[in-house]
Amino acid sequence: MGQTKSYNYDSQNNIIEVVDFDGNTVSYEYDDKNNLIRTNFADGTFSENRFENSLKVYSRDIYGLEKTYAYLDGNLTQVGYADGTTERYSYDALGFLVSETNRQGITKSYTYDQRGLLVSEGSGDRRQFITMMVMVKK
Structure with a gap:
């Protein structure tokens, strides 16, 4: 028997969930502009992003390491x-x-x-x- 991996999408065609071969789920959250703001991993860890005017200004990875971003034009x-x-x-x-x-x-x-x-x-x-x-x- 083959194993399956499933992908679920929201109404904006953003991927919101992936279930792997072992049943582990990763879920994704988006803001109202379809920017990925949070990824929740099966082990309880997460990463997150913040946006201003559709530009990423902050990120935090699964290890808690934070970054800030600056833009010009x-x-x-x-x-x-x-x-x-x-x-x-x-x-x-x-x-x-x-x-x-x-x-x-x-x-x-x-x-x-x-x-x-x-x-x-x-x-x-x-x-x-x-x-x-x-x-x-x-």
């Missing part, structure tokens, strides 16, 4: 962690990600061509420097 600019560290993101005038700095302070930069295609990616950490060239046939 709809682009994610910063993720803050409970230990005081941050990740930062910068964008060009067209909204393309041009740099990101991780929690350790290492910055990765991105370069795009005139069509908006990513042509290079570089890291400030010399051990991790990567360059990617995109070749396009005409």
